[in-house]
Amino acid sequence: MTILRIPTPLRPYTNGKNEVSVNGANISEALNDLTLQFPNIKPHIFNEGGELRPFVNIFIGENNIKDLQGVDTPITNGEKLMLIPSIAGG
Amino acid sequence: MLPELSREEILRYSRHLLIPEVGLEGQRKLKNSSVLVIGTGGLGSPVALYLAAAGVGRIGLVDYDVVDTSNLQRQVIHGTSTIGKLKVESARDKLIDLNPDIQVDVFNEPFTSENALRIARDFDLILDGTDNFPTRYLTNDVAVFLGKPNVYASIYRFDGQVSVFYAKEGPCYRCLFPEPPPPGLVPSCAEGGVLGVLPGTIGTLQATEALKVLLGIGEPLIGKLLLYNALDMSFDFVKLKKNPNCRVCGPNADIKELIDYEEFCGVPSHDHDEGSAGAGLDITAPELAERMKTNHLKLLDVREPHELEISALPNALNIPLGELAGRLSELDSADEMVVFCKGGSRSARALELLASAGFKKAKNLKGGINAWAKEVDTSLPVY
Numbered sequence: 001m002t003i004l005r006i007p008t009p010l011r012p013y014t015n016g017k018n019e020v021s022v023n024g025a026n027i028s029e030a031l032n033d034l035t036l037q038f039p040n041i042k043p044h045i046f047n048e049g050g051e052l053r054p055f056v057n058i059f060i061g062e063n064n065i066k067d068l069q070g071v072d073t074p075i076t077n078g079e080k081l082m083l084i085p086s087i088a089g090g
Numbered sequence: 091m092l093p094e095l096s097r098e099e100i101l102r103y104s105r106h107l108l109i110p111e112v113g114l115e116g117q118r119k120l121k122n123s124s125v126l127v128i129g130t131g132g133l134g135s136p137v138a139l140y141l142a143a144a145g146v147g148r149i150g151l152v153d154y155d156v157v158d159t160s161n162l163q164r165q166v167i168h169g170t171s172t173i174g175k176l177k178v179e180s181a182r183d184k185l186i187d188l189n190p191d192i193q194v195d196v197f198n199e200p201f202t203s204e205n206a207l208r209i210a211r212d213f214d215l216i217l218d219g220t221d222n223f224p225t226r227y228l229t230n231d232v233a234v235f236l237g238k239p240n241v242y243a244s245i246y247r248f249d250g251q252v253s254v255f256y257a258k259e260g261p262c263y264r265c266l267f268p269e270p271p272p273p274g275l276v277p278s279c280a281e282g283g284v285l286g287v288l289p290g291t292i293g294t295l296q297a298t299e300a301l302k303v304l305l306g307i308g309e310p311l312i313g314k315l316l317l318y319n320a321l322d323m324s325f326d327f328v329k330l331k332k333n334p335n336c337r338v339c340g341p342n343a344d345i346k347e348l349i350d351y352e353e354f355c356g357v358p359s360h361d362h363d364e365g366s367a368g369a370g371l372d373i374t375a376p377e378l379a380e381r382m383k384t385n386h387l388k389l390l391d392v393r394e395p396h397e398l399e400i401s402a403l404p405n406a407l408n409i410p411l412g413e414l415a416g417r418l419s420e421l422d423s424a425d426e427m428v429v430f431c432k433g434g435s436r437s438a439r440a441l442e443l444l445a446s447a448g449f450k451k452a453k454n455l456k457g458g459i460n461a462w463a464k465e466v467d468t469s470l471p472v473y
Contacts, residue, residue: 008249008319009276012412018322040416044275054269062328064266082326084317086267087246089279089361090133090221090289 002030004081013041022081027058028071030081045083057084092118093147099191103145111307117145123304124148126213128201128229130181131155132279132289133219133243133296135167140297142185142192146304149185150213152197153177155360160473164286200359201225203348206232215300218242218263219293221279223270224351224359230255230263231348234338239303239312243296246276248285250292250318253311253330254299257339260313265333265340273356274439280363281435288320363433367441367454375461378428388427390452391459392440397432401459401470411436414443423449430455430462432473 024030172180178196233240389406463470
């Protein structure tokens, strides 16, 4: 079980929750579990081909999964996952 | 040679001169430095005020808007007495009152691919305080092409982000966000709102980073992103690395000049809630009032439920935009329907969604319920 932080712009799709518990040995499985729990979030994270959308950044601990093994990055116990959105307000 | 400080300046900056990390030399560095603040809104207000107070010698302000009453909940550089005035002039007057020793250059024009390099060229540092994706990508690319640090901050509701994007020493904005989100996914402050004090918190952090970079002290947020949430009162830091495939600062960059950023982002380069669904798909508030006298029209309100407490139209069905895709069964595609929101942006997106689901008889209320409140039923408030 891993905690995934949900940013404000995506909270409408997680019933307002700021953190969600997800299961999975790697990022791909954890995101799959997220979309099973909250199907409405799926189109905002994945494109039609099932790939992560380029503007979605997922961090494990303080590292971007793009700098690790992408969605195959293993999740070790206790590391928090964070979805980091693009926001543009000023 | 750094400029000397006058006796008055020594007194004015005495609390800086007492800090060894700033001192007389640091203060002279600040006097010799220049920063360009893009946007004089929520972030630009505290940024410009604190940098002026700190004695940054030349501050450039870029904005083309005028001060509106709805700005004053957070844009503290402006005031009730400057409503209707150009933002750059309102801001300049405040800055010069705060510190008459500095120079303020104003650019009363939108920041675009045509003028951005000319405007930014003569400044040491760029501060991104804009309110929309196209101008953020433009600001990043300008900073990369001119080899200048881009002190970045952005806000939404209770969330803030701060970083220093400096391609010479670390990643740029595009390394983190190679592409903008699809239009409509991330609401703007004009649509989604923002806690008034949030740009104060985040803008002062942005000003802090700017001063550190100018003074060459501390550890600026190069290669780091600060994430703030006001509700949780959480500060998180993550590491950012240069993206080897970055299209502007990577080794194989293929973007060598400024592009059409509105086309790239699919949204206009301003944060005004004034959506249009396109030719033939809009209906004005007076037209709707006329039609409602004779025709039976379905009204669909795609705002959030709490907005209905501010203003509402009788007999309108409320389905927030985020829920619309899952609640189409509540609508009949045979009905003539008018969709509305606050200003017309969300309803324009709702219309696209409806059209793709086979609803061909829907129209968008241009200017939203605010237009109705201004032009038809003036008993309703505008928000």
